[in-house]
Amino acid sequence: MRTDTFPAPATVSEQAQDWLALDQGELTYPALDDTAGWLALAEEANRSTARRFPVAELPVTVEDLDVDGVTVYAARPDGVGKAADEPVFLWMHPGGLVVGGGDACRLTTARTASGTGLLVWGVDYRLPPRHPYPAGLDDALAVYRHLLRDHDPSRVFVGGDSAGGNIAAALLLRAKDAGLPMPAALVLNTPQVDLTESGDTFRTLAGVDNVLRSLRVPNALYAAGADLREPYLSPVLGDLTGFPPTFLRSGTRDLFLSNTVRMHRRLRDAGVAAELHVFEAMPHAGFGGDSPEDREAVAEQRRFLGRHGATAPEKEDA
Structure with missing residues (x-):
């Protein structure tokens, strides 16, 4: 990020300003055929996540499930x-x-459960290089089918953050095409819904977003030769008619801002009740998770889910 050219504004919290002053760095990706290199990259990235979000500190219990052959964290x-x-x-x-x-x-998943106050099923969908598209999407659809066997669709909510927003939106396209009912609502937080990276902010915010750079190389690895314009790969290009009420969040420094606002307009054009929340100076995925702005974003999402019936039962006293 060019911090000298784009300093943190005084219009956001001190925590947000501190986050914007950090240069998150730029990943160097392996060659597409370097399986060992991609696996090593994933291992290091996952260790970094574990250091940032220690689950033991969260008031959440996590159970590992096997759902029709897919690993799910409840x-x-x-x-x-x-x-x-x-x-x-x-x-x-x-x-x-x-x-x-x-x-x-x-x-x-545990962090998401803590923020929503709901039982969350986090899908550990398969990933490239060993399992490129459509393996991960197949996993999401299998788990969704399973949930619908035991739950009324009005009690099922679907969502995802960033790449997870891609899988979540593509899942609903697949479900609709398969004749399955839609869930009660959809949540898309700074979603990666256009793998062609055609939107305006892929140019205007390149180098401004201090968290995210272009993902063209990972996109190619994931797609494994499929046309990136296919709606199951770039859901913003799909037929969104019949989608459930949708919550979308982004920020004015988010490289995926164009993804988010274009998805919002496409949903509105399709007659879907969609609400868009754009936060001042927020880069991709927020300000690290603990700023007042991050907490406000979580509260907005929680209110949205509550308005659409996501009220969890309270635990009875022993």
């Missing part, structure tokens, strides 16, 4: 009771479609 916040009709937030982790699985997925 994270239940303390104080949230079990009930036959309890809401389930089916959540897809971030990671540029190449990292964020395993222990990192478990940890970010």
Whole structure:
């Protein structure tokens, strides 16, 4: 990031200003055929996530599940009771479609459960280089089908952050094409919904977003030769008719701001009730998670889910 050219504004909190002063660096990606290199990159990225989000510090219990052959982390916040009709937030982790699985997925799922106050099923969807598209999307669809066997669609909520937003939106396109009912609502936080990177902010915010750079190389690894314009790869290009009410979040320094605002307009054009939240000076994925702005974003998402029926049962006293 060019911090000399784009200093942190005084219009955001001190924590946000501190975050904007950091240069998160730029990854050097391996060659597309360097399987060992990609696996090493993922291992290091996942260790970094584990250091940032120690699950032991969160008031959440996480259970590892095997759901029709897919690993799922079921994270239940303390104080949230079990009930036959309890809401389930089916959540897809971030990671540029190449990292964020395993222990990192478990940890970010726990963090999502803590923020939403809901039972969250985090899908540890398969990733390249060993499992390129459509393996991860197939996993998400298998788990969604499973949930619908045991839950009314009005009690199922779907969402994802960044790359997880890609999987979540593509999942609903796949589900619609398969004749499955839509969930009660959809959450897309700074979603990676256009793998062609055609939007305006991929140029105007390049070097301004201090967290994210172009993901063209990981996108190519994930797509494995498929056309990036396919809607299951770039959901913003798909037919969004019939999608459920949708929450979208981004920031004025987010490289994926164009992704988010274009998805919002496409949803509105399709007659979907969609609300867009754009935060001042926020780069990709927020200000590190602990700023007042981050907490406000989490609260907005929680209110949205609550308005659409995501109220968790309280745990009965022993």
